[in-house]
């Protein structure tokens with residue numbers, strides 16, 4: 093019985109139903125209840141659906157929260173959804189008004205929604221064709237548009253999103269891409285078992301609706317195909333110069349343009365002039381090659397995960413793997429399955445946690461529901477977004493909690509306990525191993541790693557965890573500091589990326605002959621809102637310094653940064669503005685506040701790629717994403733010198 097006294101009947105009559113009904117029943121049963129409820133309400137306006145109480149309930153031992161329905165209501169909901177779907181409903185393409193949409197969100201939320209949730213939630217719902225699209229305020233002439241040429245560096249997700257936006261506006265552009273194809277990270281990182289560790293439906297561009305992901309956590313081939321599909325659908329391929337690297341960019345004040353030097357794969361060079369540069373070069377585009385003595389002397393095979401040699405079969409080989417960050421930990425199970433012996437060299441332990449459905453396929457029933465239940469896909473995406481933003485206290489210190497003996501905050505400490513319990517459940521019977529797998533830093537101080545079978549792999553008889561430091565690499569293997577030498581056929585370097593070397597090795601020379609390197613020499617890369625730097629006019633950095641928001645899917649943020657850049661370009665063209673650069677005083681003030689806010693965040697407490705060589709965390713955004721979203725939703729041109 094549900095909270096209104098109705099008797100649930102969904103589970104009955106299973107035997108008598110036909111194939112179609114069985115499919116719908118299965119689909120409805122697998123649906124996210126609250127997303128299904130709001131979709132059905134949007135389709136039917138059935139007041140009983142709106143009246144079902146929704147409550148914020150903890151999961152993962154209170155670390156995270158999601159809005160749930162009572163079990164009895166779920167049964168009634170399923171019955172109603174089944175009846176509705178059996179009636180072969182037709183979706184309308186009518187866009188709900190903002191007032192109506194807010195009401196739907198409130199039903200989902202079980203209470204008021206704030207302006208941020210409404211604004212970003214509306215984008216995540218993707219009811220519009222281009223939820224983050226930029227439109228002209230007053231469309232300029234073709235000549236005005238043609239006078240502006242934009243150079244986009246990189247054809248990963250961000251570069252493609254920028255190209256699509258400029259295409260819509262009819263602004264000329266060229267994409268410059270070092271690789272031979274699109275997809276960026278997912279073009280390069282094709283090592284075995286490479287996949288995302290956030291849900292695919294939250295790792296997608298908002299203008300491509302209901303993409304049929306095969307996995308809840310998409311694999312690298314799927315992701316590569318996804319970006320290829322986007323490039324083809326929007327006809328971008330002709331505008332991308334592949335196998336071409338930006339080497340240098342120089343600002344010319346007189347012509348208000350960037351003069352770039354491009355190098356092709358065959359070593360030849362050319363110049364290209366553009367009024368605006370959008371650097372969509374990514375955070376993870378320069379592999380970090382570890383500085384280990386003797387590395388060049390190794391006579392076997394050795395490669396970084398970004399340069400996986402698919403012609404080499406590790407089956408039956410002795411393999412050494414160096415580094416257990418996200419990539420190393422993800423790769424270990426695949427190598428463990430085939431190698432004769434695998435030695436995993438770990439400098440320090442990482443928090444590796446369970447991800448529900450990490451290897452699951454999106455089954456046919458669920459995809460059927462996405463395709464056939466009006467609005468369900470939209471509300472499913474909204475549900476993912478909604479859960480992700482409930483982050484209060486996870487990454488910031490609670491000083492009162494600490495004074496009372498806690499580590500970080502109630503929520504972060506809970507997460508730590510849950511993760512410890514998980515490690516215990518996995519390897520607790522092997523205390524010799526378990527003691528090397530519990531980090532001494534708080535979870536989320538480094539990127540939390542998804543368990544891809546990491547613990548199970550470590551328990552295999554052919555796998556060994558080596559925690560002794562590496563002394564050097566020898567011609568035949570690896571010597572550790574305790575004097576132990578291991579022979580290998582293959583050494584895999586999982587040493588990550590030079591994430592703090594923003595935009596490196598490109599030489600950017602702005603106004604007054606100043607280079608970015610000089611502007612950043614004191615303590616590493618900085619940018620206003622993670623995007624712009626004084627004296628580097630018309631340069632927009634996507635995924636720039638301290639821009640990585642504490643919550644939300646990265647694809648959403650890439651689109652938001654791109655929108656900021658494209659809105660700025662549109663403003664310049666519309667108003668005859670030739671250049672814009674951040675006011676130095678705005679930049680200084682922003683960075684002061686940034687440093688101050690960072691003191692309350694947990695990332696400084698661990699050695700990770702978040703922290704640069706000056707000891708400053710310069711990857712993550714310290715403020716709540718709600719604030720950041722409001723600042724970057726549209727540019728405030730008062731923050732800029734316009735010429």
Ligand SMILES: Cc1cc2nc3c(=O)[nH]c(=O)nc-3n(C[C@H](O)[C@H](O)[C@H](O)COP(=O)(O)OP(=O)(O)OC[C@H]3O[C@@H](n4cnc5c(N)ncnc54)[C@H](O)[C@@H]3O)c2cc1C
Pocket residue numbers: 245246247248249250251268269270271275276277278279281286287288289290295336337338339372373374375376377419598634635645646647650
């Ligand atoms: C193995 C791996 C797994 C990841 N998993 C996740 C995940 O699960 N979830 C998540 O949110 N993020 C993940 N990331 C982060 C990932 O990089 C982003 O999600 C996303 O791909 C960033 O897109 P982008 O377009 O900004 O950059 P990229 O995908 O890095 O694309 C940048 C492009 O710019 C090109 N480029 C760079 N410099 C130049 C130059 N000078 N000249 C010409 N071209 C240039 C590069 O070749 C590249 O194609 C992962 C990263 C890695 C490496």
